[in-house]
Amino acid sequence: MAQVGSDELRSRVEQDWQRVVDVLSKKIALGSVSALGITADHMKRSAEFVAEVLREEGVDARVVQSRNPDGTPGAWEIVGSRIVDPQAPTVLLYAHHDVQPVPDPKEWDTDPFVATAKDDGRLYGRGAADDGGGIAIHSGALHALGDDLGVNVKVFIEGEEEMGSPSFIPFIEEHASEFESDVIIVADSGNWSAEIPSLTTSLRGNTCVDVTVRVLGHPVHSGQFGGPILDANTLASMLITSMYDKDGSLVVPGLLAEEPIGGLQRDLDEESLRADAAVVPGYRLAGTDSLASRLWTKPSVTVIGFDAHPVDGSFNVIADSARFRLSMRISPNQKPEEAQQALVEFLKANAPFGAEVSVEPLENGKGWAMDPDCAAVKDAEEALAEAFGVSPANKGEGGSIPFIPELQRIFPDAQVLVTGPEDPKANAHSPNESIDLPSLKKNILAEALILSKLAK
Template sequence: MITVDTVRTAVHSSFPDIVADLTDLVSIPSVSASSHDQSQVLRSAQAVVELLGRAGLEAEILTAQAPDGTVSRPAVLAHRPGPEGAPRVLLYAHHDVQPVGDPSGWDQADPFRAEQRGDRLFGRGSADDKAGVVTHAHACRLLAELGGGELPCSVTVFIEGEEEVGSPAFEAFLAEHRQRLDADIIIVADSMNWKVGIPALTTTLRGVVQVDARLEVLDHALHSGQYGGPVLDAATAICRLVASCHDEAGDVAIAGLVTRPQAEPGAPEYTEQDFRADAAVLDGVELTGTGDLTARLWTKPSLTLIGTDITPLHLAGNVLAPSATARLSLRIAPGQDPQQALEALSDHLHAHVPFGARLTVSGREAGPAFDGGDQTPATQAAHWALTEAWGQPSVGIGQGGSIPFIAILKETFPQAEVLVTGIEDPDTRAHSENESMHLGELERIVVAEALLLARLGGAIEDIEE
């Protein structure tokens, strides 16, 4: 018999094994960036196959080839059938991770050697997203144990191996393995909860557009004293061009972009004090933009200069730079077509070129946003499961970050509902130094996913509507 209490007890009693499995996965440096050892990504996929096998699923490593000939990093696909007529559920996570960044910024000698300090497990990938992998595996394992060897749903687990490099072969993988991935409900364990102790279902995600803007002003570098004044160096010119993308209040000033001045009704309040603490904003630094703070994060566009080729300090000389390139990342609001956003950004840049410089804009990425705020039986079941697992009401939130493949999933499987659940919390520091997973949150998310699968399959009891 499966009840809330039996699930909670089963997760708690086996939690040391859950943490041990997460620790083992963290130890594999599965950085999917091409500058790193890709044999470690394969090694990680093999470990995931073993983990899912111990959970009672038949798993294998698969790849796909993109139209340009690129072969995907190794992914893992696993399956376990449920009762005839039961819902088909696809569980998604990814086993690849970001590079460690600055090693001196970590409070441990080896970021791939997980360390527990207090109630958090530190290490690269401990949260993003190897905690999601472990959650899927152990939710399935304990449900099979409680269900007499049978799962309440037909479950397919898809563990991607290249999410951290933009999922270049994702569409090809879906096309090649579409029949095996087809589902009624898709659960993506790769988002954030509102706070430690308050669970959340992510209902909106911003999309992303990325471009390289290159300015040329001279045929070659010149002595800055002899020629400076009548001509502006390209580095200064690119700064002026980038600055034109924001108004005096700090709002994005690019015409034609979708913006929602208010977050979704019922969204939790995000105070400036809480935001400043979560984002580690320095004292005295003013927040930018106008309107509701959650809208600024979730439903309004933002633009960031993420890289330039301007001369570094140790190579600086008294010269006028002949050219400069800025890489711009534009987060777009739900409801925004990414191609139209790309065109709007390009049009703005061309309209604001300083002093007739030559501008070339090269598009690098255009990922769609996600809007899944409709109330359905599946979302209601998810909120119920999260509330039961945490003992606190679940909330619906947006995310300022982008997971473009979610929109691709919706396009590929239009009949499927997509539920985006939280693994991280505001202090997880995914992609940064000292990434960590709150272990109390890990235990609760395993409980929540098991409860959700049980409810979707009609196997859970003790439900109070």
């Protein structure tokens, strides 16, 4: 089968554009909030709508209800395939049809469940980007290729991604044959900007521990014993600060610190980062080397909980114990169990003034790193450059998307591409979520080109 040229595909995407916008607008109107019940009728309606959209593109899509690990009914999922040649490569297309809730519609400038196009070129509505945009990309790419599709396609559109995917692994293991593929395209991330495309190259893993620091068998009066005996809150603070050097870099032995996967085409802008995070003017950013490495591929630790007596109602006693929770983001290629053990050993070995330190290990989550040298990545980078007219600036993510490393674990031979419709202005999970329409059009073309190139 001859490979379709980019000009022809661009023309087909243009001709199909209004249908794509209509599909996305109807999807927004469904209000597919999984937090209101993943088994509820509104989620089933959402799944049936997406399945019908895919069937119109030749996919034998069907709605299947998953099962949670405890056997209770789970989310409404969409699975299906379109087989063009048993000898051709097979590509799994992933997206999710559930969306984040809208706690306060008054924070929105438009009705969150009415797709609203504005003069800024963006379409506003809950799920416009995350991940209605991913569904639109898959639909548009399949439509553009039509009978020229040269790869076998399988689809999995999840119904509970925004709820942590509790039935994801049991569902995949039960339907493994429907997921087996050579390449997996996860359309649930985003680009460097609306104008500059990206592949997501890595995701950090994570681990948590609870730490208790004890200095006394019971509280005592600070006037009688203060001085030689430091309170447990102070000792806990000393233990926390012992993890860092003067630059704010972690010094815990055994933690892997990587450089950005696939190299760094473009570093993050410090001014933008400060503005996005509302950093106070005098604060000096911690760590060394590129901002990208500090956010994407180096480990970081955050105190996410601290048990202490409230200021209101406090009185003059020396706290006998303090308890805090640490959340650590881990370099993409480090095993979380390994990093957790390194953290536990460091905390126990650095007890300030010989205080008792006990550490309770909690949950672990594996990171993921793209193979920058694999054939699928090269095809994807070429396709993105053709579609957007500029070279991609690949980027990592500091957070975790647990199902991606799980997909890679279950299907170790599959090459994973993480793409997506979002950009820094998308406001996914926040009020006034939107998608840049010109960028969406280019993303559709890019995926059609990727599928075309993979057919080789």
